[in-house]
Amino acid sequence: MSDNSDSLDELRLGLVGAGRSGIAFARVCEGLHGCRLSAVCDLEPERAAGIVGAKPFKEFDQLLAFPEIDALVIATNIGHRGEIALQSLKIGLPVLARAPVSADKALNEEIMTLVSKSRGKLVCGIWRPLRFSVRGRKLKDLTDGAFGRPFRVQWTLTDRFCDEASALKIAQKGEEPLGTLLNSLREELDLLLWLLGEPDFIEASQVIGKHHDVEVQDEVFLRLAWDDGATCCFVASSGEIPGVDRLEMIGDRGLIVSERDRPIHWNRCEKSVEEFSRSIKNSSTKLASWEIEIPTQPSGPEIDHEAILLDFSDSIRLGGKPVSGPKDDAMLLRLQSRIAECLS
Numbered sequence: 001m002s003d004n005s006d007s008l009d010e011l012r013l014g015l016v017g018a019g020r021s022g023i024a025f026a027r028v029c030e031g032l033h034g035c036r037l038s039a040v041c042d043l044e045p046e047r048a049a050g051i052v053g054a055k056p057f058k059e060f061d062q063l064l065a066f067p068e069i070d071a072l073v074i075a076t077n078i079g080h081r082g083e084i085a086l087q088s089l090k091i092g093l094p095v096l097a098r099a100p101v102s103a104d105k106a107l108n109e110e111i112m113t114l115v116s117k118s119r120g121k122l123v124c125g126i127w128r129p130l131r132f133s134v135r136g137r138k139l140k141d142l143t144d145g146a147f148g149r150p151f152r153v154q155w156t157l158t159d160r161f162c163d164e165a166s167a168l169k170i171a172q173k174g175e176e177p178l179g180t181l182l183n184s185l186r187e188e189l190d191l192l193l194w195l196l197g198e199p200d201f202i203e204a205s206q207v208i209g210k211h212h213d214v215e216v217q218d219e220v221f222l223r224l225a226w227d228d229g230a231t232c233c234f235v236a237s238s239g240e241i242p243g244v245d246r247l248e249m250i251g252d253r254g255l256i257v258s259e260r261d262r263p264i265h266w267n268r269c270e271k272s273v274e275e276f277s278r279s280i281k282n283s284s285t286k287l288a289s290w291e292i293e294i295p296t297q298p299s300g301p302e303i304d305h306e307a308i309l310l311d312f313s314d315s316i317r318l319g320g321k322p323v324s325g326p327k328d329d330a331m332l333l334r335l336q337s338r339i340a341e342c343l344s
Helices: 020-031 045-049 060-065 078-090 105-117 134-144 164-172 177-183 186-196 273-279 301-318 326-343
Strands: 011-016 035-041 055-057 071-074 095-098 124-127 152-157 201-208 217-225 231-237 245-251 254-259 264-269 289-294
Touching: 011 020, 011 060, 011 301, 020 035, 020 301, 035 060, 045 055, 055 060, 060 078, 071 078, 071 301, 078 095, 078 105, 095 301, 105 326, 124 301, 124 326, 134 186, 134 245, 134 254, 134 264, 152 186, 177 217, 177 231, 177 326, 186 231, 186 326, 201 326
Parallel strands: 011 035, 011 071, 035 055, 071 095, 095 124, 152 231
Antiparallel strands: 152 245, 201 217, 217 231, 245 254, 254 264, 264 289
8 A cells, every 4th residue: 555645646446346336437547647556355255256457355354455546446335335434544545435435424424534534644535426527527617617606496306206116115114215315315415515515494395195105205395595595496206207317507697507418508697696686777678698508418328437437537547636525415414414403
């Protein structure tokens, strides 16, 4: 293991988990300059051995002791992800992990504190698909730049259809059926937090049994508000066909409409709406605007994984912060907990 990873020409990665996400990262490493997959660990040895060019391990402790890794990518299920991340960070190994790192708030807090106290020496990146999608990055650029902070947001997510048989299986497995729809919206809620920050006020309601015979969340309605006056209405359904994923943001420079796998449309006002309102003398005066189409070609897994890995490696080499880290994970867990309290 290198003790000078910030100056490495080649970042040697260890991979924990050789499932679908792990394989996607392995493929990206093959063609990504400056990164090389050095070792892989999986409880199923044949899966680890199936990744060509990386030394296979079955036990995580063996991988951790391997001297030819500078950082770790954790692509396992959520069960042990937090413990693996914490153990790695404690020995000074930068970590990139799937989100959420853990459902355990105390464990997340320990990871966040450890990274914070390192004052930039420890990097813990958490990959969130929507933050690294073309659509998500464009929306972030707009809200941080020319469009500015929205003062009203409306997000309609009715594309989470769940058939009766699937709903019944969820109930039979003994999972928490009342949270199934809300849990499927983690990434959208995280993107909302990225764009607007943590809300100061939350109202939430749900509809049970409207579309299914078993007790599952059929519809969820959220109203979020921020102290600066920004508001958001968030609507989701698991019983509609065809569903939509439509995000509308209204701000001082017009209206943005974003739908999944479609270009972003910005009806841009020529000047500030507030400035226009205060300055006009004739009520018949119209504020000029024009339509801007911003392409957001659909992102494939490998495109997203490449962006995630580049962000992680740059954070290590340049000493910056990754796009998403432990604080973002903790913020999302707090939001989910506050919503759950409203629904209980």
